[in-house]
Amino acid sequence: MLRVLALASVVLLGIAPEGSQAISIYTGWERHALVGSDIRLSCSFFSWRFVSDDVSFSWSYRPDGSRESIAIAHYAGGEPYTDNKGPFKDRVEFVGNPKNRDGSILLKNLDLNDNGTFTCDAKNPPDIVGRPSSVRLLVFEQLPIQAGVITGAIIGVVLGLLVLIVVIYYLMRFLVARRVFSLSVSKHGKKKKEGSQQRQGPAPPADPSKVKAAASEKKKLESRKDKK
Amino acid sequence: MLLILLGVLVFHLIVLILLIVSTASSTWTVATGVHTDLWYNCKSDDQGYHCLNASNEDWIQAVQALMILSVIFCFTSLIAFLYQLFRLVKGGRFYFTSIFQLFASVFVMCAAIIYTVMRPESDKQYGYAYVLAWVAFPLSLISGLVYLVLRKKD
Numbered sequence: 112m113l114r115v116l117a118l119a120s121v122v123l124l125g126i127a128p129e130g131s132q133a134i135s136i137y138t139g140w141e142r143h144a145l146v147g148s149d150i151r152l153s154c155s156f157f158s159w160r161f162v163s164d165d166v167s168f169s170w171s172y173r174p175d176g177s178r179e180s181i182a183i184a185h186y187a188g189g190e191p192y193t194d195n196k197g198p199f200k201d202r203v204e205f206v207g208n209p210k211n212r213d214g215s216i217l218l219k220n221l222d223l224n225d226n227g228t229f230t231c232d233a234k235n236p237p238d239i240v241g242r243p244s245s246v247r248l249l250v251f252e253q254l255p256i257q258a259g260v261i262t263g264a265i266i267g268v269v270l271g272l273l274v275l276i277v278v279i280y281y282l283m284r285f286l287v288a289r290r291v292f293s294l295s296v297s298k299h300g301k302k303k304k305e306g307s308q309q310r311q312g313p314a315p316p317a318d319p320s321k322v323k324a325a326a327s328e329k330k331k332l333e334s335r336k337d338k339k
Numbered sequence: 340m341l342l343i344l345l346g347v348l349v350f351h352l353i354v355l356i357l358l359i360v361s362t363a364s365s366t367w368t369v370a371t372g373v374h375t376d377l378w379y380n381c382k383s384d385d386q387g388y389h390c391l392n393a394s395n396e397d398w399i400q401a402v403q404a405l406m407i408l409s410v411i412f413c414f415t416s417l418i419a420f421l422y423q424l425f426r427l428v429k430g431g432r433f434y435f436t437s438i439f440q441l442f443a444s445v446f447v448m449c450a451a452i453i454y455t456v457m458r459p460e461s462d463k464q465y466g467y468a469y470v471l472a473w474v475a476f477p478l479s480l481i482s483g484l485v486y487l488v489l490r491k492k493d
Contacts, residue, residue, distance in 0.1 A: 258395045265404035270411070 134158045134241035136233050141247045144221050145254060151206065152246055153215040154231035158238045164189065165236045168207065168214030169243075172199065174227040183229075184216045198224070221250050340492050344424070347485060351420065351440070354482050355413045357475040358447065362406040365393070366466035367454060374466055376454070377403050398457040405450035406472070412443035413479065420486070433486040440483035447476045 135157040144150045154168060167187040173180035183194040184203050191205035199218065207215040214233055218225070225248060232243035367376035372383050376399065381390040393399060416439035423433050451472045 256395050256397060256400070258392060259400065261397050261400035262404040262407070265401060266408055266411075269408055 132159045134238045136244040138231050138244040138246040143249050149219045151217050156233040158235040160238050166209050167234045169232040171230050354479045358410045361468045361471040364468045367469040368463045369466040370463040402450045402454045405446045409443040409446035412439045416440040427491045437486035444479035
């Protein structure tokens with residue numbers, strides 16, 4: 112039953128009316144990387160149609176400060192094509208899975224000159240109307256520390272230690288008080304047993320008073336510690 | 340006795356205000372028309388008054404954290420003082436208040452030392468917030484020691 116439903120929904124999605132929705136392309140917003148490292152730029156799309164056999168991905172690169180872009184990677188007809196003449200010669204590799212709507216590329220051995228904007232354009236015929244999406248790449252020699260990270264870490268650790276110490280202190284107080292209470296109760300319990308073996312008369316009325324004495328001892332202990 | 344308690348409370352409030360002003364005001368270093376650290380680098384020239392976020396270096400973040408912690412601990416010590424004022428047994432000492440105030444003093448000292456040592460060499464002068472931090476350190480130390488010695492007599 113579930114299978115029939117799933118199949119029906121997929122078929123319905125496949126015959127969605129033409130021209131009602133456009134293809135939506137998603138990339139990251141900004142990526143940071145270190146000089147010499149590799150980075151994977153992801154690109155995926157959403158389309159109301161099945162992934163066709165003619166799906167194509169097109170990556171282009173515009174350096175910072177330049178107004179022209181140059182193509183660096185292309186996937187079409189089931190085959191990936193990468194830069195063999197331009198700034199990313201032999202440094203870019205197509206690592207996406209087009210059947211899964213993934214058109215990611217891998218840039219290797221980054222350099223400070225690679226700062227710029229990378230644009231991904233995906234087409235899923237007949238769904239070709241869409242806005243290409245761009246991701247900005249920033250290459251650093253050293254990754255800068257973000258504002259407030261160390262501040263927050265120091266404050267968090269100190270306050271956490273404080274809370275921990277307070278909790279442990281109250282726990283110790285509670286445990287010690289409970290042990291003293293149970294010791295005194297067991298002592299009075301033993302005396303009560305001995306008393307009942309010798310004579311069985313006045314044992315019960317003595318009990319609540321002894322329990323009360325133990326309770327007041329515990330209270331005295333707590334109030335003594337309250338002085339601090 | 341009431342007079343002593345009032346005086347101690349006023350002293351504590353003065354220390355708290357000094358710490359808050361020193362932490363919040365971005366004037367640890369000043370020059371003509373410029374004041375920087377801990378939070379903003381501000382410049383006023385004929386185009387107006389512009390502020391940028393202060394640099395994200397690790398030592399500035401450490402100074403920020405220590406100043407914030409000192410304010411928190413001083414405030415907590417004030418709350419503890421008011422609490423212990425009403426709940427302490429006669430003849431008891433204000434231990435919690437004293438401990439928190441001494442911690443606040445230690446944190447201000449660390450923050451001021453780190454700032455003094457790590458500040459890059461320049462011809463800029465130290466601003467009033469820096470001076471207030473150094474003033475707050477001995478005052479909070481004295482306040483903490485006073486609480487250690489004070490005994491509740493009411």
